């Protein structure tokens with residue numbers, strides 16, 4: 001079975017938006033395993049172009065996944081074009097209209113006629129609820145092809161796709177074995193080392209199986225993904241458990257979690273489980289650790305204080321770093337970050353204190369402390385652990401890596 005993805009929008013063809021929707025959808029279809037993506041097409045918000053792209057896709061693919069152009073404005077044409085193609089009228093979907101009315105009433109907004117445009121679908125289409133937005137998703141048949149329409153906004157598209165489109169395609173492909181995937185999240189080890197350590201993994205842990213292994217770098221993390229196909233769900237779980245045990249045995253402390261949650265979520269869970277609290281003293285990360293920590297819902301349960309002490313005088317005045325320490329070792333030193341970590345912990349009265357200081361570059365390095373040198377320390381009531389790394393990357397990479405090391409050290413001390 002062949003699939004085609006059609007993304008619609010002037011912003012795509014002008015180069016203003018990177019077409020991440022195609023990549024996401026293609027990934028999901030590939031994982032499903034029941035079809036292969038033959039074409040990725042993008043087109044402008046032009047009636048004839050959209051009609052042409054859809055007609056052509058339906059002519060050569062059995063599954064067509066479309067994103068974009070479901071918005072409320074005049075340049076959002078997808079519903080009209082799709083309706084015209086199959087020879088029906090657009091009609092208002094009452095469920096999404098009700099939701100819109102409730103939402104707008106609560107926010108005290110007036111519904112304008114173009115808002116109503118957004119809750120229309122072609123008459124007779126199978127409708128999918130958009131739980132992250134206003135525009136419904138829907139499915140049509142054109143010739144022998146099934147066409148699935150989703151909004152362009154990634155947050156809406158991804159949820160709709162996972163909640164409705166992927167299961168629906170699975171249903172259409174009934175008889176094909178179910179696809180299951182699991183992700184292990186690694187930090188502190190490069191992709192090539194992960195690959196090396198996992199040589200022969202599947203032969204050992206899933207002999208004779210059809211499991212496949214994939215790596216995905218989301219700097220500074222490496223994600224290890226395994227996909228299995230199995231008609232029997234319990235057997236699929238058992239296979240994934242066996243593979244997972246082997247992954248963990250080979251990557252040991254570098255695996256910090258599974259699934260979608262990153263390091264900050266893992267830290268949040270660990271702190272919450274212990275009823276422990278956290279304070280941060282940041283220098284070169286400039287508040288990035290605080291940002292990552294507060295991206296997690298519920299951070300107020302454990303996160304108390306962050307101080308960005310960039311200047312040496314501020315490290316002394318706010319965090320109690322000793323002038324002699326700075327004199328003898330400099331700000332980018334184990335001694336300094338340990339004093340920062342202890343200082344902020346004492347100041348906030350928390351269980352854990354973090355100190356980070358480094359040279360993010362591109363200038364400011366020396367032979368002894370090259371650009372990309374970062375010291376990280378985490379202080380608890382009983383000890384202070386430190387770590388130093390040198391990473392020859394860009395300024396933002398060095399900051400991101402430093403922030404993740406800080407979180408990793410907190411996690412290690414907390415579990």
Ligand code: ATP
Nearest residue numbers: 007009018019020021068069070071135151152153
């Ligand atoms: P809505 O659901 O709000 O009606 P829409 O279906 O009309 O959205 P568009 O107006 O085409 O979607 O796009 C909305 C925004 O979503 C764009 O400004 C763009 O930032 C983002 N977007 C659209 N298509 C893509 C894509 N293929 N990849 C990544 N982002 C996209």
Ligand code: MG
Nearest residue numbers: 008009068069
């Ligand atoms: Mg658009």
